[in-house]
Amino acid sequence: MGVRTANVQPGNIGETLEGLAATIHARRDVSPQESYTARLLTDVEDELLKKLAEEASEIIMACKDRDHDHIRYEAGDLVYHLLVTLERYGISLDELAGELNARMK
């Protein structure tokens, strides 16, 4: 298990996701030697997809343990890897918003 993040303060999810997505997009121009994100964007696609599946199973385990801080931590890992996946496959946050908005009742 990774190191738990200390002193987590609430933030604005829209701003945070947009900022993180922009950082991930910018890693397209960075060498894979310098950045984990750049590696996930350029390595064989199965490396990223395996990681996504691994993070999904880790949050499931955290939920089964009813461990609040661990669920939040693994949710962070999962959302980050999902954003990298969206970047890799060319889906912007605005397009994702459109998908979710289209389902709203």
Ligand SMILES: N=c1c2ncn([C@@H]3O[C@H](COP(=O)(O)OP(=O)(O)OP(=O)(O)O)[C@@H](O)[C@H]3O)c2ncn1[C@@H]1O[C@H](COP(=O)(O)O)[C@@H](O)[C@H]1O
């Ligand atoms: N938000 C993240 C982020 N979340 C998770 N990770 C990485 O994802 C990997 C998760 O792998 P693991 O689950 O195996 O590791 P773990 O979390 O230590 O352990 P467990 O979950 O297995 O218990 C680790 O290498 C983390 O460092 C992240 N790496 C980068 N970011 C963001 O991406 C930006 C760009 O970072 P670079 O990748 O360094 O360019 C950074 O500024 C951050 O904002």
